[in-house]
Amino acid sequence: MPVIEMREALNQALKEEMTxxxxxxxxxxxxxxxNGAYKVTKGLLDHFGPKRVIDTPISESGFTGLAVGAAMMGLRPVVEFMSFNFSLVAIDQIxxxxxxxxxxxxGLYNIPMVMRGPNGAGPRVxxxxxxxxxxxxxxxxxxHVMAPSTPRDAKGMLKAAIRCNDPVxxxxxxxxxxxxxxxxEGDFIIPIGKGDIKREGTDVTIIAWSRMMxxxxxxxxxxxxxxxNVxxxxxxTLKPLDMDLIAQSVKKTNRxxxxxxxHFFSSLGAQVAESVYTNLFDYLDSPIARVYQSENPMPYAANLEAATLPSVDKIIKAVRQVTYKA
Amino acid sequence: MASVKKEMQSLSKEKMVEILEKMLTIRYFEEASIKAYQQKKIAGFLHTYIGQEAVGVGTLSHKLPQDSVVTTYRCHGLALTLGLDPKSGMAELFGKVTGCARGKGGSMHFFSKPHNFLGGHGIVGGQFGIGIGAAFKSNYDEDNAVSFIFFGDGATVQGTLHETMNLAALWDLPAIFICEDNQYGMGTANARAIANTDIASKAEAYGMKGHTLNGMDLNEVHSRMGEIVKEVRATRRPVLIHMKTYRYTGHSVSDAGLYRSKEEVDSYKLKDPTLAVAREMIENKMITEDELKALQKRIKATIQEAVDFAEESPEPPLEELTQHVFMDDVGNA
Incomplete structure (x- = not known):
């Protein structure tokens, strides 16, 4: 099996689904x-032509809205946001x-549409x-909200997203x-709503997605x-959450x-913790610990940037806290 | 005006009766909806199309089945023009499961798939993208459809209009941008909101044609839009139309109308497009007084049937609450 980068895996998914x-x-x-700001769409223009691989002006609201209309009329658009920061300009459309x-x-008009692109912090931006x-x-x-952490997942998940009849x-x-x-190589699907155990362990479950994994x-x-043993x-898939898998794991590790x-407040991590408390409270041997970005806008300075983001050290500290092994 | 008279005479009697029937259907539907609102059978927002009938009916006479239409929350008139069953529309207003959106959309969100009616939309300027998306699909599939995009004067100062006119002009999308200028964005007169109130002139900035039409005159709307739609269908170039019109009723039913005078409203009632069409048809011997009365009676009965149907229809069953959030069942939801 070929070893490839995440961007190439995404590229394969796009190419296969467009084919x-x-x-x-x-x-x-x-x-x-x-060829894409991050080269995810590299070679697609040459392969499919300008009818199906379309450079847009810097009009996120305009082209996202266009995709919604095209989807209502039966097409299946994939919108790339060069960065999900720019999706805020189009948020009314989304x-x-x-x-x-x-x-x-x-139930008359479904929207088979994928909005994809990089989310979260880039380096020093x-x-x-x-x-x-x-x-x-x-x-x-x-x-639906999906966030792959590995190249294999990225390919199978993006293919599922493109085949979905609802917006992802x-x-x-x-x-x-x-x-x-x-x-x-070739066709495989990782269904929407299915999580994965990336490492088997017995002492504590770390729930993490995207780069945090x-x-x-x-x-x-x-x-x-x-x-x-973590x-x-x-x-x-962040929504809907695979609560079956989470339950299986928490019943085993209890932490x-x-x-x-x-950030900390009103976050997806808060929702995950709430879902665990509500559904699995009796299986917990310690309060849930959360690792997150501190409650300030991202600073530019290298030391401040490092301080605000989650880190390996912060995760280790959190695990020691819930396992009472400081 | 000479060309306008000519237009009416060039249309067949049958076509004119059909146009009048649509205009009266809208008028009576909206009057019935206001009454039902006052009786508290309809709630939320209710934005009626009264006074603007000539715009929708005159324009959409030129719609072919493959064409699409999208509009604002003032959407009942266009849906009825396209052929939405008044029963389905009224039931939607009543929040009944027999409504065109199963009682989930309400007054602002009428939809009709057989007519490619892509909805009434509640955010001012939110529907432009949908409209150019439909035009994009037409080019993608290489058919000859055009996309009718209706919006109010208030939306001309939203960024989305300018983004989508740029995209439509850049990519040769067959989009017909139709500004229904009823002179007020809610209670704000245009002069207080729009730096350049010559709406059609904005087309030039994007290399598009712009036209200004008297939206109170069915004949003018019908004849000019016939030419314009034909041109867009052939050239695939977008166009911007400034329709000058007026609404006699408030922005919505909760509008007390303190921002304009009774004299102003009355002056427009004298130019009522629906009455004007009926009057001219009688003058041109396309309909007799008796035939007109019979037609009015028949449409009023149809609207009453719609009200009765809405009243008698069931509310959506509770299991509808979580249906149609997604089409696909992915589990875990």
């Missing part, structure tokens, strides 16, 4: 002639139109280019595009040296750490 279904097209800033359309039309958007999109009924917010990460892994893996390896659970890149 499978001619209603699928991709549009966004710099996706065609520039929330009021894409998410609500099927319901408020009484300061306050306006570092938003973690998962809790915002997950709040509104009508959107697909959150990638700039710092994860060069992650490498063996990825099967990489930090959690490193933390788990460190903790193993001290005899703490289970890593990646929900992969939970939730790691997210986003």
């Amino acid at each position: 499978r279904d001619e209603k699928v097209f991709i549009l966004g800033e710099e996706v065609a002639e520039y 929330i009021s139109n894409a998410a609500k359309m099927y319901y408020m039309s009484g 300061s306050s306006q280019h570092s938003h973690n958007m998962e809790s915002v999109f997950a709040h509104f009924p009508g959107l 917010v697909f959150l990638e990460n700039e710092l994860a595009y060069n992650l490498k892994e063996e990825v099967p 990489s930090l959690a893996k490193t933390a788990a390896e460190e903790l193993a040296k001290d005899g703490i 289970e890593l659970l990646d929900p992969r 939970v750490v939730v790691v997210e890149e986003g």
